[in-house]
Amino acid sequence: MPQLQLFFLHALGASAGEWERVIARLGDRADCIALDIPGFGGTSAGECTDVTALVDWFCATVAARAPSRWCVVGHSMGGKIATLAAARAREGAPGLAGLCGVVLVAASPPSPEPMEEQRRQQMLGWFADGAPTPAQAAQFVDDNSARRLDEAPREQAIADVRRSDPRAWRAWLEQGSKEDASGQAGRIALPALLLAGAEDGDLDADAQRRLNLPHYPEAGEVVAIADAAHLIPYEQPDALAAHIDALLRWAEASALPPAFIDLLNLPRVQPRMRATLLARHRGPPRDAPRVLSDTQRAVLAAVVASVLALDDAAQAADLARRLDVGLATQAGDGWRFADLPADAQAWPLGLDALDAMTGGWCARDPLAQEAWLTRIARGDAQPGPQSALDGAQLARWFEDVRAEIARTWASLPATMAAMGYDGFATGSAPGEGEGYVLAGADQREPWQRLPDPRE
Known part of the structure; x- marks a missing residue:
């Protein structure tokens, strides 16, 4: 069985590197893929300066890999992207059918993110004339930590802030964090885990309950991570890895067989049919x-x-x-x-x-x-x-x-998968049925990937 692919989306001003310690503790538990969000980790923002473009980018990145089983971990800014990508998977977007779990870590909600306006303006001021000074970047990191980080992770976090693309930084604070996409997010009936730092400010456990939990009816209670504020991947990598591992076990237990997901991801399956079958599986x-x-x-x-x-x-x-x-x-x-x-x-x-x-x-x-x-x-x-x-x-x-x-x-x-039934894969759009070329007994076409239960 192919290994579950686990995508990581970092926070504002961070990079894929913030997940290194968490991934090291997960070991070979999953195929871990930490991504640099456009504009961060030394990358250019390009045209990805609004929420829709960021979600487009992430969905395209996942679909290009065509995973039969995947989960996403979204931290802060990355959490909003993760939620809206999960909503697209729910609606039958191609290439995303294998999504089986979501972990939100001190996540920005799909609704406007709570933030004091004075602090927002201060953060915008740091990037008014290009990159922030080392002192400004250090203030950002220290303000978001329950206590001073060890030197190596602290220096890494500071360096990531300083190499953020000013366009991406400003776009998130001025637009992305303020955008209300809660209607688009809706209810996402997937195995989900919502985490918050016990000493976080704007995005603490209470904010997660009010703003993110309503979108995840299967999540249960928000979990507060002790001795952590907002930079949980740096502050408590052991606890975070343990919680992610628990979510993966839950997600894997409820996932459809990989061959069936591969079939659902084919272009010949209509998005509406894909969404219907995924919703039916969730119950x-x-x-x-x-x-x-x-x-x-x-x-x-x-x-x-x-x-x-x-x-x-x-x-x-x-x-x-x-x-x-x-x-x-x-x-x-x-x-x-x-x-x-x-x-x-x-x-x-x-x-x-x-x-x-x-x-x-x-x-x-x-x-x-x-x-x-x-x-x-x-x-x-x-x-x-x-x-x-x-x-x-x-x-x-x-x-x-x-x-x-x-x-x-x-x-x-799950029953269709066990029976080898693929009769729903008949066309990519209403009125554009592709049907079958081979209709003889015991004849199978190249796209028919489900195992024959008679064999």
Whole structure:
């Protein structure tokens, strides 16, 4: 399996070098790629002086590598770029489908960055006539550190500030940091980790909770790094590397197979289709509406496991949750038996009947559950007098449940990957279908990259 690629985006006035100590501690955990943002690290700003251009640059850099699995770590200014690039990946931008995790380190938000105007003007003044003086660069570094850095990293940080392109520095302070792209960012349902220095000022943990956390519903709580202000990669590389490693484990566990991502990244997959499949893989948000009680959902998970012969309890629970959200949002096919109520009413009734007639469905072993479901499917099981459904209704209910379980399971990208299904890769734009050239049995075209499950 190809190694996960981990991209690093640095802070204002820094360079790719700020990540050296973090990357050294990660070792061979990932293919680490630290980038110099245009205008920093001795590079020219060129035309990349606004946020859109910076995001364009980063997305093009990633897409050129076509990674099947990648994550991004964004520090301060780099965090805003990372978030907006993740939003583009969510929308199906080509070459970005493999994004599986985001780490924000004292990150600038997609909304305007909180900053005292007096400090902004002071920082602009340092670059008014070219590069800042050594004393000014040192003040910037020291002001952003909880305590004075060791000499080697401090000198490196000071040198990076001094070699920043004045155009890039001013553009960020005057425009980029003030730009409100929060609508563009939206909600990014990816494994994410938000970190802040415990002694940071404008971008501390509270600012991260208010300004960045709403965009990452899977992130949980913001983590404050002790004995650090804003220059966390220099101040606490060990702690930062440990947190990144934890995020990578989470991201890898939820990633799609590399061959499927390679297929999604092909130009023949429409961006809308790419976005739809990626969103479907991530599943409903944590706060999605539901119909079923915890007990009913547990019964449904056991039914799912029996119907699909699943040994993975987590996978069965995930499918049960998806089905529950589908009931709440009326995402089903709209079809039902005439003698059954609407799905949102019928499913709780059926699950309650299963639980009652067996004396606790989840307490039965899988073989007993399968035997009960076989009887129900045949119409041989009669619910008790307290049930709102009779035996015939329960059989028809279970028929509908089986169909919806199968439909939902087959629609998942992970299932498509396992089956070798690539029927969605039919054209790069609406009305421009590329279709298939070879249509004979057992014939595969060069672009068909998914393994044949029969082999």
